[in-house]
Amino acid sequence: MGSTLIEKIWRRHEVAVLPDGASLLYIDRVLLHERTGSIALKSLAEAGRVVHAPDQALVCMDHIIDTFPGRTDQTLMPGGTAFIQETRASARAAGIEVLDIGDPRQGIVHVASPELGVAQPGVTLVCPDSHTCTQGALGALAWGIGSSDAEHALATQTLVVRKPRMMRVRFEGAPTAGVTAKDMILHLIGRHGASGGAGHAVEFSGPAVEALSIEARMTLCNMAVEFAAWTGIIAPDAKTIAYVEGRPFAPTRAQWPAALADWADLHSDSDAVFDTEIVIDAADIAPTLTWGVSPQHALPVTGMTPDPVAQEDATVRAAMERALAYMGLEAGQALEGLPIDAAFIGSCTNSRLSDLRAAAAILKGRKVAPGVRAVCVPGSTQVKAAAEAEGLDGVFRDAGFEWREAGCSMCFFAGGEHFSSQQRVVTTTNRNFENRQGPGVRSHLASPATVAASAIAGAIADPRKLGAA
Incomplete structure (x- = not known):
């Protein structure tokens, strides 16, 4: 019996199977933002622990900062300035890079990470934010965690995770004019409910998904959590490779052949078995x-x-x-x-x-x-x-x-x-x-x-x- 894409990435990162059946997974990337990052970093420092791999972590200023021209650390959120300043200080003390106010790379963490090449096919990536699944559009196994888990991942580069059930959602055919990835995911959730993906990791596939741009795929995966899924993912293809190549944190030119070889098997096998399958005709979707x-x-x-x-x-x-x-x-x-x-x-x-x-x-x-x-x-x-x-x-x-x-x-x-x-x-x-x-x-x-x-x-x-x- 073949394996699903998620099962393949899982096996690559499984350090140990624990007595209760849960897995200890190696975590490649830890992302933070100023709303929750300061909590994890401060708690870690107070416990006398250090960040295991600061070069594999990144902080984005995005949630609490305001978006008015000429912005500063001052924010409309009561107490927000303290969150911003404490996150900045804690990250710098831990040796973690900060995409700060005024940095040309700054942005919403789930937007900045892919465009910088932090998210890549086959990596495990976590962030104390529920929409981390966005980055599954690049073939990454990405999911949202709490601040305590973020602290654990920072200190050990591992997390204890119980493997979810596997679901495949296939969008067959082609959507009509004016229909976007946002309409596709809202149609799915509207038809199958906000708890339709509960307990599952969802792989989106099918001709309508393959036709989407990488950015549109991010929209689809972003709302997997609104379907109650643990995460969403799309198998990397030629579009993915073209998107990742040359980005600041992507593999270098010298590393590129090895990366391509490593990513070649990142797809569900033809005989892979999913616990649940949903098929949607994209032609049935309207705005x-x-x-x-x-x-x-x-x-x-x-x-x-x-x-x-x-x-x-x-x-x-x-x-x-x-x-x-x-x-x-x-x-x-x-x-x-x-x-x-x-x-x-x-x-x-x-x-x-x-x-x-x-x-x-x-x-x-x-x-x-x-x-x-x-x-x-x-x-x-x-x-x-x-x-x-x-x-x-x-x-x-x-x-x-x-x-x-x-x-x-x-x-x-x-x-x-x-x-x-x-x-x-x-x-x-x-x-x-x-x-x-x-x-x-x-x-x-x-x-x-x-x-x-x-x-x-x-x-x-x-x-x-x-x-x-």
Whole structure:
């Protein structure tokens, strides 16, 4: 019997099998950010332990820092300045490199790591952040951990992990015009539920996945955790190799032949057995967005909100009623045409250059509707610079968007900045939980094209009507 991709990477990194069946895995990379990094580093120092391999760790300033031009250590989050300064001091004391404010490499950790070549095929990579699975798009085994596990990984370069079950999600066929990776993952979660991947590591595959760019694959893997999966991964291919080659932390030219040989077997064998398989016809997917307070509350942009009365399960019915009430919606209400107050493009899900290009293609020559606040936050300083070199910043500004510095920003309320209570926001982020983007804020998850189209219309809009490719 053959092996899955994840099983192959697992075996390469398995130091020992423990008496209870869990594995001790070697960890190649440990990533930190200022919201949780200071906790792990400070605790490690207080215990008198040192970082085992500081050259295999990296700190990104992204979560708490603000994204206003001319930013400093001062931040809108109460106590946030201390987090920033303590993380910086602790990292430097431990000998860990910091992608700091003002560093041209700074960015959201899950954006900066791939673009610098830190994430590579076949490596194990952890970070105290749930969306670490983003980097599975490069064929890395990447997952989110807590601060205690981060401390353990820093001190020992290992972690005790219990092997998850294996799931393969195949997207067959080809999506129609205007359908993106964001629509694909929202469609999956909407159809199979926010707990559909629980207990599993998910490998995304199939012709529609192979056709995606590396950046789009990152969007797909980013939201594996919203499917309750332990991680998401995509087998590396020629696109992956081309993406990694030449990046600052990638194998050097002298190391490159050995790296290619090492990566050659990083795919699931034809006779590999998965515990669960899901097949989706990509042609069935339309531009998709959420209506409620979970990523599983997802519908085509042309859809209508569900009726809780139709649900036999009392718990499900009550949750749907609560979601509709929070979102200020009624059963059977059309999503398209629903007036909005704000539009947000950013986050580790959809803030890469290709995402900004897709939005700019919709925005060019058009204006944001009166009364709509529109904000764009590039995922990294490199993305921002590249977008500005192409003139995309001018497109966003001319349309009426705020153009920001790189960071997590209003993906979540913990950064300090937020939208106002009961404002309806169409957003490229990954979570639409209650109060996620501010107390009482009503968030609809969508692709960059859908957000841009909605900002122009002043209401939820179908991007295909504005020429989305």
